[in-house]
Amino acid sequence: MTETVSDGPGRSPLPGRSPLPGRSPLPDLPDLRGQVVLVTGAAGGLGRGIALRFAAAGAAVVAHYRTGAEAARDLVERIEADGGSALALSADLAVEEECHRLVTEAAGWRGRLTALVNNAGVQPTQELAGMSLADWRAVTEVNVHSVFACTQAAAAVMRAGAGGSVTHIASIEADRPAPQHAHYCASKAAVVMHARTAALEYGAYGIRVNSVSPGLIDRPGLAEDWPEGVRRWQAAAPAGRLGTPEDVGDACVFLASPMASWLTGHDLVVDGGVSARPTW
Numbered sequence: 410m411t412e413t414v415s416d417g418p419g420r421s422p423l424p425g426r427s428p429l430p431g432r433s434p435l436p437d438l439p440d441l442r443g444q445v446v447l448v449t450g451a452a453g454g455l456g457r458g459i460a461l462r463f464a465a466a467g468a469a470v471v472a473h474y475r476t477g478a479e480a481a482r483d484l485v486e487r488i489e490a491d492g493g494s495a496l497a498l499s500a501d502l503a504v505e506e507e508c509h510r511l512v513t514e515a516a517g518w519r520g521r522l523t524a525l526v527n528n529a530g531v532q533p534t535q536e537l538a539g540m541s542l543a544d545w546r547a548v549t550e551v552n553v554h555s556v557f558a559c560t561q562a563a564a565a566v567m568r569a570g571a572g573g574s575v576t577h578i579a580s581i582e583a584d585r586p587a588p589q590h591a592h593y594c595a596s597k598a599a600v601v602m603h604a605r606t607a608a609l610e611y612g613a614y615g616i617r618v619n620s621v622s623p624g625l626i627d628r629p630g631l632a633e634d635w636p637e638g639v640r641r642w643q644a645a646a647p648a649g650r651l652g653t654p655e656d657v658g659d660a661c662v663f664l665a666s667p668m669a670s671w672l673t674g675h676d677l678v679v680d681g682g683v684s685a686r687p688t689w
Contacts, residue, residue: 450529452477458654572615624680
């Protein structure tokens, strides 16, 4: 009997291909066995949650980090202890050559790359009046330029294969500005539009590009650090709670799965309904 394995998001199984290592997916997640996903910024809380959900769906995971080597190693050990397959790779995504090297190494690990999640980013706070061009560039080089470079490199790999899925982590601040976030809001608006234009240009090659725009995501100590903001969010959210990294991870897993095979150029808002709240 000939073995088959899904050859990328939304693709028909191809004969003669052995499934890549990966655990059987949890019953409430799409089956991503055979997929290899690169998650940038996986050493942080949000990236870790995204990586864990891909692993839970059966995908082999490449966890990128810049400075969080120990956190990345812990993530890989966690995935492998649960029966999954993972690899940690470091790169400075503010450098174009590093973005391309990261993608090349990720694709070389299992001989393919079927999904990319551009999650790495920074979110400093600073008043616009006192912001320098260097301050502005420090945000856009990571939040925008790395998305461009990693997507370009990944798309070249996917075009040579059978297509794939790219997901940018944007933010509801892409169209709902916040004080002292001018550089961040502008960078996330750019990320949303990049996804749409990349979807337009890469669609003919079987590559889907989307963005996910989270609202406020919980982290340890957030309620203590910003109690008033957390209370306001909970009161404004129809769902009545903050988001979790796993909420965002589930959206990314869906977008990389065959269930989203006709979905590209879309911004999927994951905010508990806050964007539905009137502001007047």
